[in-house]
Structure formats: structure tokens, C-alpha cells
Amino acid sequence: MLQVSFLRQNRELAKQKLAVKHFAQPDLVDTVIDLDDERKQLQAAFDETQAKVNAASKEIGALMAKGDKEQAEATKAAVGEWKKQLEPLKEKMAQVEIDLQNTLVQFPNLPHDLVPKGKTPEENELVKQGGETPKLHAGAQAHWDLISKYNLVDFETGSKITGSGFPLYIGKGAKFQRALVQYFLDFNIAAGYTEYLPPFMVNEASAFATGQLPDKEGQMYHATADNFYLIPTAEVPVTNIYREVVLKEADLPLQMTAYSPCFRREAGSFGKDVRGLNRVHQFEKVEIIQIVHPDKSDEVLNEMVAHVEKLLVSLGLQYRILRLCGGDMGFASAITYDFEVYSAAQERWLEVSSVSNFQAYQTYRMKCRFKDAAGKINFAHSLNGSSLALPRIFAAIVENYQTEAGIALPKVLQAYFGAENLI
RNA sequence: AGAGAGGUGUCCGAGUGGUUUAAGGAGCACGCUUGGAAAGCGUGUAUACGGCAACGUAUCGGGGGUUCGAAUCCCUUCCUCUCUGCCA
Numbered sequence: 001m002l003q004v005s006f007l008r009q010n011r012e013l014a015k016q017k018l019a020v021k022h023f024a025q026p027d028l029v030d031t032v033i034d035l036d037d038e039r040k041q042l043q044a045a046f047d048e049t050q051a052k053v054n055a056a057s058k059e060i061g062a063l064m065a066k067g068d069k070e071q072a073e074a075t076k077a078a079v080g081e082w083k084k085q086l087e088p089l090k091e092k093m094a095q096v097e098i099d100l101q102n103t104l105v106q107f108p109n110l111p112h113d114l115v116p117k118g119k120t121p122e123e124n125e126l127v128k129q130g131g132e133t134p135k136l137h138a139g140a141q142a143h144w145d146l147i148s149k150y151n152l153v154d155f156e157t158g159s160k161i162t163g164s165g166f167p168l169y170i171g172k173g174a175k176f177q178r179a180l181v182q183y184f185l186d187f188n189i190a191a192g193y194t195e196y197l198p199p200f201m202v203n204e205a206s207a208f209a210t211g212q213l214p215d216k217e218g219q220m221y222h223a224t225a226d227n228f229y230l231i232p233t234a235e236v237p238v239t240n241i242y243r244e245v246v247l248k249e250a251d252l253p254l255q256m257t258a259y260s261p262c263f264r265r266e267a268g269s270f271g272k273d274v275r276g277l278n279r280v281h282q283f284e285k286v287e288i289i290q291i292v293h294p295d296k297s298d299e300v301l302n303e304m305v306a307h308v309e310k311l312l313v314s315l316g317l318q319y320r321i322l323r324l325c326g327g328d329m330g331f332a333s334a335i336t337y338d339f340e341v342y343s344a345a346q347e348r349w350l351e352v353s354s355v356s357n358f359q360a361y362q363t364y365r366m367k368c369r370f371k372d373a374a375g376k377i378n379f380a381h382s383l384n385g386s387s388l389a390l391p392r393i394f395a396a397i398v399e400n401y402q403t404e405a406g407i408a409l410p411k412v413l414q415a416y417f418g419a420e421n422l423i
Numbered sequence: 424a425g426a427g428a429g430g431u432g433u434c435c436g437a438g439u440g441g442u443u444u445a446a447g448g449a450g451c452a453c454g455c456u457u458g459g460a461a462a463g464c465g466u467g468u469a470u471a472c473g474g475c476a477a478c479g480u481a482u483c484g485g486g487g488g489u490u491c492g493a494a495u496c497c498c499u500u501c502c503u504c505u506c507u508g509c510c511a
Contacts, residue, residue: 039472039473040472040473043472043473043480044473044474044479044480047472047473047474047480047481048479048480050479050480051479051480053491053492054479054492056491056492057441057490057491057492058441058442058492059491060441060491060492061441061442061491061492062441062442064441065441065442072491073491075491076491077491078491079491079492080491083491203501246469246470367470367471369470377470
């Protein structure tokens with residue numbers, strides 16, 4: 001959520017920045033400031049009258065103690081008048097606050113200066129490319145054929161149990177998932193992250209704090225009996241550890257990593273992307289999350305990007321790093337780098353990680369603050385990234401490491417899987 | 424899931440309608456004292472909003488209500504503990 005004070009001081013800049021994100025209603029900036037002016041005015045009037053009521057009430061107490069009933073009753077009558085004035089003020093103030101809040105949550109985060117202006121994925125900026133395109137043997141297959149050939153994943157039975165997009169991993173397929181999770185977590189822990197195993201459902205307040213509500217309500221599975229949401233990413237429960245917390249400056253940076261299944265309705269998605277493991281409703285992911293000093297978030301973002309890159313290099317996959325353009329970025333992010341790996345069998349790039357700096361957008365919503373040396377309260381910055389999401393890594397390894405005899409494994413995974421080859 | 428007991432500041436803890444402006448203690452910070460330290464003494468020690476400021480307003484798990492006045496009474500909801508039930 002954007003801060004009113006920032007919008008007030010940077011009215012035109014905010015509008016320009018919103019344009020980079022192709023935000024349709026830049027005039028809402030003015031609406032917010034008008035509403036805030038109205039709120040201030042109402043509060044001043046309300047506080048003034050309430051102060052009179054409070055003082056008079058105290059006086060009544062003193063008069064009662066003295067036994068001066070008559071004067072006490074007279075004062076009560078005066079208070080009654082003030083309270084009548086208070087009623088409409090209170091109502092108006094509540095309404096203005098709701099309007100202000102509802103307007104404010106409509107703003108996406110403002111993009112970082114580095115974010116390109118484009119609108120579509122084609123306009124994302126290629127930052128770096130690494131690794132080699134694997135040379136596959138003749139007759140090499142896409143992962144959906146390989147997993148069926150070697151019985152690693154059974155989509156049909158997953159559909160029977162739950163519905164389409166809920167894969168059932170079997171035997172070596174299941175064990176390979178476990179090996180990947182374990183490797184990714186160990187890799188993150190070695191870089192200084194603390195492991196968490198969070199709840200896989202969150203309440204409304206948590207979903208709101210990280211920006212899933214109200215923006216992505218339809219994308220989450222909702223357990224209505226208890227009003228819990230199945231998490232679309234571990235980012236939600238883990239970032240919420242620090243909701244409504246005032247940290248000490250010395251506590252920063254907080255580095256957290258967590259494995260979780262991720263549940264996404266993917267309502268409205270269709271077409272070429274959805275085949276096999278390319279897009280599913282439930283998948284496994286290991287996430288990295290940091291909460292840092294605002295002066296450090298740019299630097300930390302670069303570190304996180306370098307960290308994920310190292311992980312992909314260790315898997316021997318060809319990859320590229322894209323800086324997302326304003327139109328392709330997430331709602332709450334100030335700047336996002338996407339990682340894609342090349343699938344030689346599908347002859348296309350698959351997104352496997354997204355690393356973002358949210359700056360104070362989430363922490364302001366969450367009220368995650370820290371106290372600096374001077375005792376001043378500031379909002380921290382939050383960042384997160386996948387390190388890594390499993391299905392497309394699974395797909396890429398299965399495809400790129402396929403041989404005529406079976407499927408090989410990257411060296412780093414052999415000990416985790418307990419064999420030299422997957423098949 | 425049922426019954427009961429609870430939720431107060433950084434922590435412990437008092438407080439069942441009116442100088443509570445949340446007692447008292449601990450911790451922490453600063454100062455005095457000291458050769459240095461401890462002890463002792465003194466001062467300070469939540470957050471949000473409004474205000475240049477003085478200060479005002481709100482907050483005793485959350486929300487709502489009664490009252491001139493609520494930490495205190497009522498309703499509701501969440502959470503914790505104990506017992507019972509069920510269960511991996």
C-alpha cells in the first residue's frame with residue numbers, strides 16, 4: 001500500500017510512476033489527498049468536541065463526590081448536546097476513512113527507476129543469459145511424454161482424486177521432488193537463510209498484508225467454513241511473521257527460507273502454457289524472503305538475484321534473467337527479475353523464479369517497522385523470490401538431461417536423490 | 424467438539440463504574456555517587472492520528488453496546504491454559 005504522506009509530497013512523480021505500470025486511474029492520487037484532507041478536518045473537529053466531553057465527564061465525577069447533584073445534572077445536559085454533535089462527525093469520519101482505505105488499496109506499488117516502460121512480456125528487458133543449450137538426441141521428448149513413459153507423474157489419477165492440475169507424483173518422480181526440496185533448502189540455509197515450515201493456510205489479515213487481498217482474491221482457494229485461504233506461496237505466511245511488529249534496527253536483515261506447497265486457482269489462464277507441469281493448481285516451491293533496512297533493499301535484491309543464479313548454474317540449466325517491464329510486473333512489486341530456464345525439448349523458455357523488491361509496499365500494509373538508533377520508527381523493506389519453484393525445474397531437468405537410455409541427473413542432485421541417474 | 428479459567432505496557436503484576444493522568448516490581452537507557460564496579464538515589468522508558476508547538480484524540484486481545492463517564496458492566500469474536508471427548 002502506498003503512503004498518503006508520500007503521495008502528498010510527490011503528487012506528479014507518483015502519477016508518472018503509475019503510468020509506467022499502466023495504471024488506468026492516475027487521478028485517484030488527487031482523490032486520496034482530498035479524502036485525507038477531509039479526514040484531517042473531521043478529526044480535528046471531532047477531537048475538539050470529544051475533549052470537551054471528556055473534561056466535563058471528569059467534572060461530573062468531582063461534583064458527585066462533593067454531593068453537588070444539581071450542578072452535575074446541568075453538566076450532564078451540556079455533555080448530551082456535545083454528544084449529539086459528535087454522532088454525525090463520527091459517522092462521516094468512519095465513512096471517509098473507509099473511502100480512503102478503499103482508494104489507497106487500489107494503487108499498485110510504484111516501479112523502481114530501473115523498470116522499463118513496456119506493457120507486454122515481449123518488452124521485458126534481457127539482463128543476462130547463461131549456460132549452454134543442451135544437444136538432445138534424435139527423438140527427444142517433452143516432459144509430458146517422458147513422465148508418462150517412466151511413470152513419474154500421473155495427471156489422470158490426480159484429476160480423479162481432485163481435479164485437473166493436481167499432479168500425482170509416483171515413485172522416482174515423488175522422490176525427485178523431495179530431493180529437489182531438500183537441495184534447495186540446504187542451498188539457501190548455507191547462504192544464511194533460516195528455515196521455516198509455515199502454516200499452509202492463512203487468515204484474511206495475512207492475505208491482505210502481503211497484497212493477495214483484495215487484488216487476487218479469485219486466485220486463491222478459500223476455505224469458507226473457517227475463512228482461511230490456501231497459500232499461493234510461502235511468501236504469505238512467512239512475511240506475516242513480522243506483521244504488526246516493531247523490530248530493532250540490529251535485527252535486520254531477516255533472511256528466511258521456507259518450503260511449501262502452493263495452491264493457485266489460475267482462473268482465466270488457458271492455452272499453450274498449460275500442458276504437463278507448465279501450469280498446475282498445486283505445486284511445490286522453496287521461497288526466500290528478506291526483511292531489510294530501506295537503504296539496503298536495492299543491494300539485497302542484487303544479492304538475491306545472484307543467489308538464484310548460482311543455484312541454476314549448479315543445476316547445469318541454461319537460463320536467462322529478465323527485468324520485467326511495468327506492464328508485466330506484479331501488483332505489489334517495485335522491481336522484479338524473472339528467471340527462465342530453456343527447455344530444449346519444448347524449445348521455449350520456462351519461468352522458474354521471480355525475485356522482487358516490494359520496498360515498503362507490504363511492510364506499510366503489515367505495519368512491519370523498525371526503530372533506528374535515534375528511536376525513530378521506520379518501515380522496513382521486504383523482498384522475496386523463488387529458490388526455486390519445482391514443476392518447471394522438474395520439467396527442464398527431465399527434458400534436458402534425457403538420454404536414449406533414461407534420464408541423467410545434475411551432479412549436485414545425485415547425493416540428494418541417492419543415485420547417479422533419475423532413470 | 425464440550426465444560427471451566429484466563430488475555431492489562433518490554434516483562435511480571437495490581438486494578439470489578441469516577442483524581443487510574445493504568446499502582447507496584449523487574450528489565451533497559453541516561454545522570455548522580457565510585458579509583459572502577461555493584462548497591463543506592465534521581466530521571467526517562469508503547470503505538471497511531473491531528474497540531475509549528477503546548478497539547479488533544481484513540482488504544483488494557485479484536486469488534487460492537489450500555490453510561491455524563493468503561494481496563495472494570497453487557498453482547499460477539501479470536502487466542503491461551505486445564506479437564507473431558509475425538510484423532511495422526
